[in-house]
Amino acid sequence: MKGLASRGGLYGLLVLAAVGALFPMVWLLIGSLQTSSELYRGKDLLPAKPQWSNYVTAWTDGDLGTYLPNSMIYTVSAVVGILVVSSLAGYALARIEFRGKAAVTFALLAVMIIPAPASFIAQYKLMVMLGLTNSRLGYVLILISAGIPISALIMRGFFANLPKDLEEAAAIDGSSALNTFARVILPLARPGLIAVAVIQGLAVWNEYLLALVLFDDDTLMPVQRGLMNFVSAETPVQNILLAATAISVLPVVVFYVFAQRQVVQGISSGAVK
Amino acid sequence: MAYAFLLPAVLLLAVFTLVPFVQAVVLSFQQWDGVSTASPFVGLSNYKFVLHDTVFWSSMRNVLIFGVAGFVLGNALSLGMAIAVNRVRRGKAFFRTAFYLPGVFSVVVIGMMFSWLLAPNAGIVNRLLGGVGLSGLQHNWLEDPGTALPAVAAVFLWYHWGFGFILYLAGLQDVPVELYEAADLDGAGGWAKFRYVTWPDLLPVTAIVSLLTLLGALQVFGTVQVLTNGGPGDHTMVPTLRIYQEAFTNQRFGSAAAMSVIFGGALVLLAMLHLWLSRRRK
Numbered sequence: 001m002k003g004l005a006s007r008g009g010l011y012g013l014l015v016l017a018a019v020g021a022l023f024p025m026v027w028l029l030i031g032s033l034q035t036s037s038e039l040y041r042g043k044d045l046l047p048a049k050p051q052w053s054n055y056v057t058a059w060t061d062g063d064l065g066t067y068l069p070n071s072m073i074y075t076v077s078a079v080v081g082i083l084v085v086s087s088l089a090g091y092a093l094a095r096i097e098f099r100g101k102a103a104v105t106f107a108l109l110a111v112m113i114i115p116a117p118a119s120f121i122a123q124y125k126l127m128v129m130l131g132l133t134n135s136r137l138g139y140v141l142i143l144i145s146a147g148i149p150i151s152a153l154i155m156r157g158f159f160a161n162l163p164k165d166l167e168e169a170a171a172i173d174g175s176s177a178l179n180t181f182a183r184v185i186l187p188l189a190r191p192g193l194i195a196v197a198v199i200q201g202l203a204v205w206n207e208y209l210l211a212l213v214l215f216d217d218d219t220l221m222p223v224q225r226g227l228m229n230f231v232s233a234e235t236p237v238q239n240i241l242l243a244a245t246a247i248s249v250l251p252v253v254v255f256y257v258f259a260q261r262q263v264v265q266g267i268s269s270g271a272v273k
Numbered sequence: 274m275a276y277a278f279l280l281p282a283v284l285l286l287a288v289f290t291l292v293p294f295v296q297a298v299v300l301s302f303q304q305w306d307g308v309s310t311a312s313p314f315v316g317l318s319n320y321k322f323v324l325h326d327t328v329f330w331s332s333m334r335n336v337l338i339f340g341v342a343g344f345v346l347g348n349a350l351s352l353g354m355a356i357a358v359n360r361v362r363r364g365k366a367f368f369r370t371a372f373y374l375p376g377v378f379s380v381v382v383i384g385m386m387f388s389w390l391l392a393p394n395a396g397i398v399n400r401l402l403g404g405v406g407l408s409g410l411q412h413n414w415l416e417d418p419g420t421a422l423p424a425v426a427a428v429f430l431w432y433h434w435g436f437g438f439i440l441y442l443a444g445l446q447d448v449p450v451e452l453y454e455a456a457d458l459d460g461a462g463g464w465a466k467f468r469y470v471t472w473p474d475l476l477p478v479t480a481i482v483s484l485l486t487l488l489g490a491l492q493v494f495g496t497v498q499v500l501t502n503g504g505p506g507d508h509t510m511v512p513t514l515r516i517y518q519e520a521f522t523n524q525r526f527g528s529a530a531a532m533s534v535i536f537g538g539a540l541v542l543l544a545m546l547h548l549w550l551s552r553r554r555k
Contacts, residue, residue: 007361010357010360010361011361011364013357014354014357014358014361014364014368017354017368017371017372018367018368018371018372020431021371021372021374021375021431021435022371022374024375024386024387024390024431025374025386027386027389027390027397028385028386028389031389039395040394040395041395042394042395042396042400084281085281085282085285086282088278088279088281088282089278089279089281089282089283091278092275092276092278092279093279096274096275096278097275098274098275098276101275104279104283111286111290111291113541113544113545114290114294114537114541115488115492115537115540115541116492116494116513117492117494117512117513117516117533117536117537117540118294118297118533118534118536118537118538118540118541119290119293119294119297119533119537120516120517120533121297121300121516121520121526121529121530121533122292122293122294122296122297122300122530122533123289123293124307124520124526125293125296125300125305125312125526126288126289126292126293126296128307128308129310141285141289142289144285145285145286145288145289145290146289146290148282148285148286149286152282177274181278202377205379206377206378206379206380208379208380208381208494208495209494209495209513209517212517213517213521224379224380224381227381227385228381228499231381231385231499238389241385242385242389245381245382245385245386248379248381248382249378249379249382252377252378252379253374253377255377256370256374256377257370260366260369260370260373263373263377264369264373264439264443267436267439267440268439268440268443
């Protein structure tokens with residue numbers, strides 16, 4: 001009897017927390033479907049008639065047709081870059097003996113400790129000097145470099161767990177080192193690649209500080225930066241802003257619902273290192 | 274051979290991470306307006322300037338609220354909810370997915386969401402308070418100097434507790450079942466099991482979660498910038514936002530760099546101290 005009550009209490013607590021976690025998103029969606037006057041009157045819980053046209057207005061007025069594709073481009077290119085560069089580095093650290101290995105590993109850890117507030121001003125200056133502000137290439141390069149340390153360490157962990165004699169067997173078959181890496185080792189480290197891709201994909205999509213600093217050309221901005229532009233422009237209408245926000249977050253929520261297992265795995269493998 | 278594999282990573286990190294880190298120190302002794310190619314040396318004057326910037330120092334004090342909220346409340350919430358979810362049989366996956374959902378939003382989404390929830394008249398928080406007859410507790414949460422900082426810190430907590438929760442949950446699932454069985458045989462109650470089995474076994478996870486949440490909280494930027502932009506007055510100003518404004522609003526990149534060095538240096542020291550402490554405990 002006591003067990004039953006405490007189980008009930010436990011579920012009560014969990015349901016309460018779940019409502020707390022989900023409600024703000026739900027409330028945003030409800031607001032995004034109301035008329036302006038409903039919104040400001042603030043008396044109704046649900047829109048009398050869902051205003052889907054808010055989404056059309058948000059899409060055109062908010063320039064989401066520019067910002068969303070930009071974000072896609074940045075996310076895909078940065079994630080591919082991070083995967084290539086960090087799996088190469090992680091492989092060398094896990095499976096090749098060379099001088100200075102301990103120093104390189106330590107340097108990766110040290111670089112990870114450098115906090116963004118310590119370097120973003122100087123990063124901006126560097127990008128100005130290199131002519132890489134308002135540049136897709138500049139933004140992607142700096143995103144890749146931000147993702148490397150943790151990703152290389154995660155990949156190192158996955159490579160280190162593979163059987164020892166893979167390279168020797170491949171070498172006997174006359175395969176070159178790079179070929180062995182690409183054809184034999186990499187496919188076996190797929191779970192690691194997925195974990196890195198998922199975590200870095202979310203990080204890049206949501207990146208804000210560097211986008212804020214590096215872009216003032218509207219046509220190049222990723223969606224987080226673009227949305228802020230829309231918010232601070234003229235007199236924004238609340239329901240349209242909410243609709244624009246909902247559109248911007250939709251890809252992430254869909255991705256998360258389908259890939260939540262990988263997201264959870266990625267978070268754990270990233271933090272334990 | 275190994276060097277060829279490492280080359281791209283080393284090159285990118287050197288150019289885009291290490292050079293700027295060193296550059297930040299150099300820039301803190303220079304004057305730069307953000308555009309021109311000239312940045313003359315000015316000695317210690319940036320540091321002198323920062324020393325007297327009361328807003329910067331009060332931003333350091335404000336961010337401690339975020340740090341403490343994340344470190345104490347966030348940690349407790351994450352651990353408590355992880356234990357709760359780990360104990361139920363049905364719906365584990367649902368609760369896990371729901372609790373981490375806020376963690377996949379961007380700061381801009383968080384900002385839009387909560388300026389709407391906390392809006393003075395139409396905001397649901399004030400409406401609910403009014404609805405249950407507590408209209409005395411209604412506030413203009415984000416613009417009242419008395420409530421702005423706690424409100425933003427609460428939003429930050431809501432946004433981030435899922436991260437520690439995921440790590441604690443993974444850690445709990447790794448605690449050997451035999452330990453609990455042995456504790457059962459010894460007649461240990463719920464609290465004793467937590468104190469002598471769960472807690473010691475989770476210590477490494479606790480160390481890493483508290484370090485990451487603490488550092489994350491101290492570096493808070495976007496959540497604050499989008500919700501209040503440091504206001505009202507400077508009541509919710511945090512160091513990273515102050516550094517950003519000093520550079521991009523006031524066009525004083527030199528003193529912004531000096532703030533970077535002071536604040537960034539403090540963060541690095543804190544991280545090293547924490548790592549050293551948690552390693553020593555082992």
